[in-house]
Amino acid sequence: MRTGVDVQVIQQKIFLIRGQKVMLDRDLAELYGVETGALNQAVKRNKNRFPCDFMFQLTKAETQNWISQIVISNKEKMGLRKDPFAFTEHGILMLSSVLNSERAVQVNIAIMRAFVKLRKILSGHNALAKKLGQLERRMDEKDEEVQRIFDAIRRLMAEDEKPKGRIGFHA
Numbered sequence: 001m002r003t004g005v006d007v008q009v010i011q012q013k014i015f016l017i018r019g020q021k022v023m024l025d026r027d028l029a030e031l032y033g034v035e036t037g038a039l040n041q042a043v044k045r046n047k048n049r050f051p052c053d054f055m056f057q058l059t060k061a062e063t064q065n066w067i068s069q070i071v072i073s074n075k076e077k078m079g080l081r082k083d084p085f086a087f088t089e090h091g092i093l094m095l096s097s098v099l100n101s102e103r104a105v106q107v108n109i110a111i112m113r114a115f116v117k118l119r120k121i122l123s124g125h126n127a128l129a130k131k132l133g134q135l136e137r138r139m140d141e142k143d144e145e146v147q148r149i150f151d152a153i154r155r156l157m158a159e160d161e162k163p164k165g166r167i168g169f170h171a
Contacts, residue, residue, distance in 0.1 A: 006110075007110060007113055007114045007117060010023075010031070010110060010111055010114035011114050011117070011118060013027040013031075014114065014115070014118065015066065015086075017058065017062060017066075017086050018056070018062075018086075020086075020088050021088070021089065021115065021118065022086035022087055022088055023086070023087050023092060023111070024058075024066075024084045024085070024086055024087075025039055025040055025084050025085040025086075025087070026084055028087060028092065028095065031107045031110075031111070032095075032099055032101075032103060032104050032107055033103055034099070039095075039099070040085060042098045042099055043055070043085070043095075043098060045098075046098045049094050049097070049098065050091055050094060053088065053090065054087065054088055054090045054091035054094055055085055055086060055087045055088065055091040056085070056086055057082075057083050057084070057085050057086070058083045058084050058085070058086055059083065060083060062083070063083045063084065066084075089112075089115050092108065092111055092112075093108065093112070095108065096108040129154075
């Protein structure tokens with residue numbers, strides 16, 4: 001069964017919050033084809049399955065930061081009466097056991113593939129950074145031109161690691 005869920009669409013819904021890659025309840029509900037309230041109600045009924053390392057609620061400051069990243073001016077229009085819940089990869093896996101539907105299983109498979117793809121991309125950056133460090137140690141530190149090149153490459157790599165916010169209008 002195809003869900004029609006694109007891994008790239010899912011990757012855009014993965015945020016870095018508190019140093020963890022997470023997805024928010026509203027985005028997960030949209031992917032699963034359920035209301036956000038229904039998703040959160042299912043989680044509350046199974047609270048023992050969702051310890052704090054599986055999910056957490058955003059603080060007011062984190063919510064404001066997230067809203068500013070996705071350029072939304074009126075949180076009432078978004079239906080945000082409460083700060084959203086963030087689900088880690090393990091929390092998302094647990095959701096498939098709470099939401100008993102074929103769509104939930106298929107969406108979870110697509111989400112796990114997106115997390116694996118992100119992990120591979122990030123490990124490639126780490127390998128490149130390690131090789132750059134080794135090469136730099138071999139270079140003569142007095143060569144300022146080469147040092148500036150290394151610094152520029154590091155800045156470019158650091159920019160890539162920042163999470164990309166969603167851009168544009170999303171209904």
